[in-house]
Amino acid sequence: MGCGVSKSNQFHKHSRKAIRAAVLIQRWYRQYVARTEMRRRYTWHIFQSIEYSGEQAQIKLYNFLGYLMDNFTPSSTERNLISHIFRENDVCWDSEWERYFCYKNIEVPEVYSGPHLTFPLTVEQAVGLLEAFRNKKQLHSRYVLELLLETWKLLRMLPNINRISTCHSKEITICGDLHGQLEDLLLIFYKNGTPSLEKPYVFNGDFVDRGKDSIEILLILFSFMLVYPCDVYLNRGNHEDHIINLRYGFTKEVLTKYKIHGKRILKLLQKIFSWLPLATIIDQKVLVLHGGISDTTDLSVLTKVNRHNYVSALRPPKRRVHSSAAMSIDIDMDDDLWSTSKIYQRQASLTYPKPLGPRECFHNRSLQDFSTRIKANMENELENSKKREVILAAALHRSQQDILSVSTDSVSSDNVKDEWRQILDLLWSDPMNQDGCMPNEVRGGGCYWGPDVTEDFLNRHNMQLIIRSHECKQEGYEFCHNRKVLTLFSASNYYDVGSNRGAYVKLGPDLVPYMVQYQASSMTRELTARQSVGRTERSALKVLREQLFAHKSDLLCAFKKFDTKNTGLVSLIDWASAVESVMHLNLPWRMLRCQLVTCKMSDGMIDYYDWFNELAIKGPNTDHIDQSLLETLYRHRSTLETIFRIVDTDNSGFISMEDFRQTWKLLSVYLKMEITDEDISTLAETIDSNHDGSIDIDEFMEAFRLTDKKSRLERGRSMFMGTTSDLTKLEGDPNV
């Protein structure tokens, strides 16, 4: 461009245009950024609401099953179906457990191409294990069992609360939830280095569930802990719990990867989880634990509990009548004996004080229902119990000889209740912004605690910071309570590719937290912000639509209340309040409306029948099945699958027709719905096409589109549980 006068006129006219163009582009860009941010936020809300209500559902299911256990007659089939998950897992005698852990008989075939481990483990082997997993190898079950045995031996020696220090100018690295996402762990080790004497680590729980490499993560963490027992610390999370694992994928993962020994591995892990320490304290000033605290959290109590009694944090240990009497013995061997001791204990547990919160509500509501449905066969019981007493006495005599090292303190019920509640709070609580402390009804366990509780707690214990995990945060971490509480989450892309970053914290002697963020997956780098938000949003909306469909009957009821004249139309405002009243997800429904309701609105009114048609999910060959049954199936698919897996005692993936029927009866009681025998037969026939009398669980779930093949994310994770299509990819070496 020249600078002559005539040209300069042109220049300025052009630049005026240029500026105008620039301003236009800039404002449109800014609008795009703001709209993207908004979409990101409500997408997040959707995922989080559904996740938490899933957790709540699992707790409800567990309470229901617990109720069955406490109140069904011992001979009832329903109870037998599920009783095994409630078996107490007490340590009686070391040698028994050593026998159970026995790996020595397991041969490792020559074709096995994975790593071979020798004990004591060296750092080279631990690093080798890391490499092997990175290359998608699987560790042979023999080595898994050996590793778990060594881990268990170590964990038993650890206190409930680890106390560590940053002396020698060591920086301690703290990681949050990993949830089976191996890529994130590899990324952390890559960025920060593997654990060593100079590089101590604390892992803050939730190593398993949801991601597809939970067992690999455990094996890596355990192996580094064995090599550097003074420099690697693990805290228990709420997912280190076999009841939760049933729903959220870890159980399934192990059973699929280890077809022969999976069950044993899981049982040992139950034990190991219960032996994981509850918290870690750094320099006496920083408390690291998975969930949080409550207004009653007392570290001196927590230091003294027998943490291994709490195999699942969801259920307090049965109150022992007296040590010499009903000692429950681990019983793979002897069903009868077990069931008799259970009866003995049942008396005690019926009078066991029920805990607070949603569990109590559930129990109250269901008591009336169950009493009419289930007949307690009292006469038979009395007769049988007399017989059993004899057997029991004999067994106890025998067991008393076996039991040498069991604590003879009979724990009073109040103490146990208090202890149990403390542990539950530690693993399940979330911080809130308001002062005070109240039950965490969204999750169903633990509580919400406020800044005043933090302040009080820190002052009382002379500490300055609480580091916890348990909640997914977009940036991988978040401070609250005046920067006295730090939430740390290390599973990036948790809800979907691009949904969030992960983070870990480094703490030096100055105890000033230094955050490092990251985001795994090359996919994320390739996606632009628009694309990644778009993907996540699509996933979230899809999940939401499914949830809405699954609640069709309730929604119809709610709409009809507004549509008194039966026009089939509701206004937008009514639509939004009806939907919220049914779904209880606290979402911005109006904003989501244009994504959820694509059928045309006439005069600002929504035709809800049209809308339901839009949402309807049709599976193959499901036309002959009652719509409302289909809806039930869909709505409770996670529960259904969980019950299936519980019923499938030998973990074969198949259940018999008879058990299949019983499962439905269980479900119908739980849901308080009528599911007729005819319905069940129709369902069964759809699957058991070869009429061999057994149902393939996965096939069943697939057939009714209850698993979502199409929305498979690259990371192979679903909101509820992993599916066969993910795990078949993992079936590598048949010899493991």
Next chain:
Amino acid sequence: MPPKKIEPKKPEPKKPEPKKDAAPAAKPAPPPEPLPEPPKEPDFDPKSVAIEFSTDQIEEFKEAFTLFDRTPTGEMKITYAQCGDVMRALGQNPTNADVLKVLGKPRPEDMSIKMLDFETFLPMLQHISRAKNQGNFEDFVEGLRVFDKEGNGTIMGAELRHVLATLGERMTEDEVDRLMAGQEDANGCINYTSFVKHILSGYIYMVHFFSS
């Protein structure tokens, strides 16, 4: 169009402010100013704005407002700094200057401190929504044609980056990178008609991108 609703408590509506014009007629010597000199206007008076949004719309705005509310106790308040973003999230397209104007031209240090509740926000939003001259496809293309030296429908990416980062309401390098991601060809050229379409479609729901 949804039926209009006038809030009874507001007085008679005030005429919307005339939009800022581009730079005045060419002067010989001085280089173009980063931001065109606006004609002198009276300050924005929120009380004088009549709300014409429907109840439905207002409920929807509240939802968006709540999404951006970061107060510890959910007080339904946002900072001044967030005001522009919330308006944009609701589909408006103000410049930063427009936003500062309706906020009463606050000092920069107040932007993250001073808070705004929904009642105060609403008339600001109403005012912004009345703005004409949102800019259409032709405006964009016209403006970019300035840089099309060869008149072949393409401009140099580097030049556009420079413009966006130095003229108008400057964008940061990061922002420019994100906007231009994937737009330049191997020679660093951009087909600006496609580019404009790309910007205008930016907030429209993406159909699908990765189908594997």
